[in-house]
Amino acid sequence: MTITARPPAPRTTPRRRRVIRFTPRDIAVIGLLLGIPVVLDVALIWGPTLASVALSFTSWNGVTDIKPVGLDNYHNIVSNYPPFWPAVRHNLVWLLFLGVVATPLGLFFAVLLDKQIRFSRFYQTAIYLPVVLSLAVIGFIAQLLYSRDYGAVNAALGRTDNPIDWIGDPSINLWSVLVLVGWRHVGYVMLLYLAGLKAVDPSLKEAAAIDGANEAQTFFRVVFPALRPVNILILVITVIEALRAFDVVYAINRGRNGLELLSVLITDNIVGEASRIGFGSAIAVILLLISLIFIVTYLLQVFREDRA
Amino acid sequence: MITPDHPTRRTILRGAGLGAAAFAVPALSAALAGCDKPDEGGSGGSGGGTVTFGSNYSDEVPKKAIAEVLAKSGQDVKINTVDHNTFQENITRYLQATPDDVFTWFAGYRMQFFAAQGFATDISDVWTEIGADFSDAMKAASTGEDGKQYFVPFYYYPWAVFYRKSVFESKGYQIPKTWDEYKALAAKMKADGLTPIALGNKDGWPAMGTFDYINMRLNGYDFHVSLMAGKESWEDPKVKQVFSLWQEILPYCQSGANGRTWQEAAQSLVAKQTGMYVLGMFVGQQFPASDAADLDYFPFPQIAEEHGQDSVEAPIDGFMVSAKAKNVDGAKKLVKYLASPEAQNLYAKGDPNNVATNKRADTSGYSALQKKAAELVGSAKHISQFLDRDTRPDFASTVMIPSLQSFLNNPKDVDGLVKQIEGQKKTIFTS
Amino acid sequence: MTTTTQAPPVTVPTRQAGSRRRVRPARLVLHAFLICVAVGWLVPLLLAVYASLRPYAETAARGYFSLPHKLSFDYYVDAWQRGGQPRYFINTLLIAVPSVLLTLFFASFVAFLISRRRIRFGKFLLIAFTAGNLLPQQVLATPLYVMYSKIPLPWWMSWPSELLYDSYWGVIAIHVAFQTGFCVFVLTNYMDTVPQELVEASIVDGAGVWRQYWHVILPLVRPALGALGTLEFAWIYNDFFWAVILMSTGDKFPVTSALNNLRSVYFTDYNLLAAGSILVALPTLLVFFILQRQFISGLTLGSTKG
Incomplete structure (x- = not known):
């Protein structure tokens, strides 16, 4: 991982080698403004994360002495914790849904709304609104839409005699929730992509248009490749969101009865009265390992790019 | 800190902004410190009059009712209300770090668990004074695994x-x-x-x-x-x-x-x-x-x-004295007051959804449901606390x-x- | 960061494009589609607003999808008074505003060093910052709590605990730490789309690091900063978790906690809660409207053309 004195080659055109010479003032500025976030990150994020990894090999209720138990927690999680495997499955379904449906939809809206059209601001606002809602509103909206006996969806479908149990039926509630999740995620992706589209040099598009490309061609051949870093960003965010997914199911029924997710299991065990911190930390480590698969893929990507 | 080569109007404005920010910092710092300044005299922990009271009575009705009860305690009580859900989730951290002298909690295993961890002060001496006012079942629900009392029951709902x-x-x-x-x-x-x-x-x-x-x-x-x-x-x-x-x-x-x-x-x-x-x-x-x-x-x-x-x-809600209490005597005096028929009557007036635990509490103002509840619980041989409080x-x-x-x-x-x-x-x- | 008098002129070359009087059929289809989408997106929210205007007894008996008997703003008044919201709003702003500003400031500077100055170990830093965001924040709760409860602060910084625990400083610090990781990643990627030549030119001009960052790069990533600022504000503002874990004085809690005060232990008037949460959501919307012009269509960054 050590990045040895590689030439700081500009990405676009390799030109004469630039020698970075920082003045003492530059070094002071960098030391301060890089130092603070790095210290915070190490002390408040990585320190506790490593502590959690260590705790995952122990049994601890947050109060009495910490007792080392080796791999017991892991063994218990995979063999003696019924919600675990459903949670893993749900997280992967989540990832698939966000990656295949919600994220592309967000990109699509961003591209549509980046054009010079009337009411663009209104459309953007409508799609973005769900992002700002707090947990309490999300929980209420889920109840209001999906309640079996009093909800709007069953009423609108006219299913009052034989209502569908959108939240209570564990075979369908994951999909009910994913609709709400998509509803929020689309606005989020749209916003980030809109900002990315702003950086595309309009002359590129004009040139493509002069060459006779239609809008779709322009987007896929010119804009999309030019936004490669932003595309990667959106991809990574989708992965993060899918693996960390928590709040919507938690607001609905605390992530039970068919809505289990890894982060909910972690929370159930760590946060709350009389916790099983070692056990919860072990679930977190498993989640971290799953994340690592994606990090490594990303890393390879980054370094391949470097070498090129 | 910025010394631009040739200052423009913009950078001057920005500099002024930074200056203003520098002045704002101390004010902000004071705001960030918390709500009110410490009272120099009282904070020494000299066992003065003030008793701090950690409350999960966050809903409007109970919040007002408990405030009235505490106001008539004859003691200087400082209430720290946290919404009941947060209070519950946070209880372990709260009791370890900065608990109030008296805090609201539940009877049964939930109480015994924290008493066994050493987070509660033994209040058996209070019980020798108030014991006669409570049924055996109530006393049992207030007793820790070691046979000592750690809890004062306030009300229940069957x-x-x-x-x-x-x-x-x-x-x-x-x-x-x-x-x-x-x-x-x-x-x-x-x-x-x-x-x-x-x-x-x-x-x-x-x-x-x-x-x-x-x-x-x-x-x-x-x-x-x-x-x-x-x-x-x-x-x-x-x-x-x-x-x-x-x-x-x-x-x-x-x-x-x-x-x-x-x-x-x-x-x-x-x-x-x-x-x-x-x-x-x-x-x-x-x-x-x-x-x-x-x-x-x-x-x-x-x-x-x-x-x-x-x-x-019939889950019972009540009070405990934390192990870290700064004013133990005041805290014990306060829970003794809260166990009294007077305090419980006063509370029932403000929040009529529950039933008082004290045998001598006045039941004349009760609704039919409350009266029936008092009879039901009074004649019961055992009072269980509900699955999630008994385990x-x-x-x-x-x-x-x-x-x-x-x-x-x-x-x-x-x-x-x-x-x-x-x-x-x-x-x-x-x- | 929202100074409107930014020097490299943000040209508005095509503002009027939308008002061209050519109505093409394709445009009509597009508008019809977008209207459907926008309405679909707004319906759940409008239903929530509608419910908040009706008494609970009515929606409980007749369902949420029914005609109203009585509509009023009573719940809004009630929520404002009962939740004790003015004080909690201030608490939230005390946490959210410094957190968002510091996060964006630090993150953009680090991203600038990584992306444009290509410092040594930059990629490593980038990965370290990003990876910190992969875990749900709940994982950090216990170790962080233990750490915070052992760090003393003077009383004028943290009262009454005199610890980092139960102080805004601690909550702000963790927000900044957690969100900076994410923002570094986002901003690095945005900055990668900015032509390197611009920075190089300023280096040749002899500008210091600060000037390159503040005068060259920041204006170029304003759309990203605007978008990110909007999101960060919404997240930190709505966050409840850190305050719950790291605070214990009820009066210092953020506004999301005031919403919980509207729930009883058992019975909850959901329509009142809806009114309260809609009130609480207003500031985040306001921030969106203020920052929206940074990334709204119709504005193009003229300076990207060099």
Whole structure:
């Protein structure tokens, strides 16, 4: 991982080698403004994360002495914790849904709304609104839409005699929730992509248009490749969101009865009265390992790019 | 800090902005420190008059009621209200770091757990003074595993089978005394086009009441306590029997319980769509004032004759003195006051949804429901605290809630279910 | 960061494009589609607002999808008074405003060093910052709590605990730490799309690091900063978790906690809660409207053309 004195080659055109010479003032500025976030990150994020990894090999209720138990927690999680495997499955379904449906939809809206059209601001606002809602509103909206006996969806479908149990039926509630999740995620992706589209040099598009490309061609051949870093960003965010997914199911029924997710299991065990911190930390480590698969893929990507 | 080569209007403006920010920092710092400045005299911990009171009475009605009670305590009480949900989730951290002198909490295992961790001050001396005012069951619910008292009970709310008097009168239904009568009544209601038993278990805890009652009626209070303490096997035929009895009434219950909140289930009782509902006294809060007098209840029916109807599920809320209390004497004086009939009467005036724990409390202002509750609990041999208060919180929330929900989804597989519960119980209770 | 008098002129060359009077059929189809989408997106929210205007007894009896008998703003008044919201709003702003500003400031500077100055170990830093965001924040709760409860602060910084625990400093610090990781990643990627030549030119001009960052790069990533600022504000503002874990004095809690005060232990008037949460959501919307012009269509960054 050590990045040895590689030439700081500009990405676009390799030109004469630039020698970075920082003045003492530059070094002071960098030391301060890089130092603070790095210290915070190490002390408040990585320190506790490593502590959690260590705790995952122990049994601890947050109060009495910490007792080392080796791999017991892991063994218990995979063999003696019924919600675990459903949670893993749900997280992967989540990832698939966000990656295949919600994220592309967000990109699509961003591209549509980046054009010079009337009411663009209104459309953007409508799609973005769900992002700002707090947990309490999300929980209420889920109840209001999906309640079996009093909800709007069953009423609108006219299913009052034989209502569908959108939240209570564990075979369908994951999909009910994913609709709400998509509803929020689309606005989020749209916003980030809109900002990315702003950086595309309009002359590129004009040139493509002069060459006779239609809008779709322009987007896929010119804009999309030019936004490669932003595309990667959106991809990574989708992965993060899918693996960390928590709040919507938690607001609905605390992530039970068919809505289990890894982060909910972690929370159930760590946060709350009389916790099983070692056990919860072990679930977190498993989640971290799953994340690592994606990090490594990303890393390879980054370094391949470097070498090129 | 910025020295641009040739200052423009813009950079000057920005510099001014930074300057203003620099002045704002100390003001901000003061704001960030907290709400009010420390009182130099009182903070020394000299055992002055002030008692701090950590409260989870965050809803409007109880918040006002408790404030009035504390205002008349004759002591200087500083209340720190945290919403009840946060308070509960945070309790371990709160008690370890910066607890108030007195804090609100629950009786039973939930209290014993924290007392055993050394977070509570022994208040047995207070009990020698107030003991005569409380029933033995109340004292037992306030006693830690070591036989000392750590808790002062304030009020309770019993669980029972609720119904509408008008429905029972118009259809000529009789109050069922036994399990068979209960089932027969349910069958009759079904024939009359009612859904006999309301059930809403979206949040996971309401179904625990039914489990507890079947268990206590079938196996007795002592078995309930030791099952909850992790001392019995969940694969015991006695436990399986509880689930199979429950299966017998499931066809009479509202289907889709795991998607329904308790409030929606209660609403079906209000609307006379369902006939009966096993819940706590708070079910009345879903009733419009005009219908409140029509709400009544009967104790959960008898199953095994030797246990009759001798146990009541009646969660008790009260107070504890934290181990880190700075003003122990003041705290003890305050909990003693809160145990008094005067304080409890005053509270009942402000928040009439519960029943006072003190035997000498004035019951003349009670509603019919409250009077009945006081009788029910007063005559009960045992008071249980509800599944999630009688066992470890991690067991209740990470094992029992999912298990009961999966039972309601798939009632057939009792063997598989109890095996799973037992497996998880073992790892939790041995940790 | 929202100074409107930014030097490199943000040209508005095509502002009027939308008002061209050519109505093409394709445009009509597009508008019809977008209207459907916008309405679909707004319906759940409008239903929530509608419910908040009706008494609970009515929606409980008749369902949420029914005609109204009585509509009023009573719940809004009630929520404002009962939740004790003015004080909690201030608490939230005390946490959210410094957190968002510091996060964006630090993150953009680090991103600038990584992306444009290509410092040594830059990629390593980038990965370290990003990876910290992969875990749900709940994982950090216990170790962080233990750490915070052992760090003393003077009383004028943290009262009454005199610890980092139960102080805004601690909550702000963790927000900044957690969100900076994410923002570094986002901003690095945005900056990668900015032509390197611009920075190089300023280096040749002899500008110091600060000037390159503040005068060259920041204006170029304003759309990203605007979008990110909007999101960060919404997240930190709505966050409840850190306050719950790291605070214990009820009066210092953020506004999301005031919403919990609208729930009773058992019974909850959901329509009142809806009114309260809609009130609480207003500031985040306001921030969106203010920052929206940074990334709204119709504005193009003229300076990207060099």
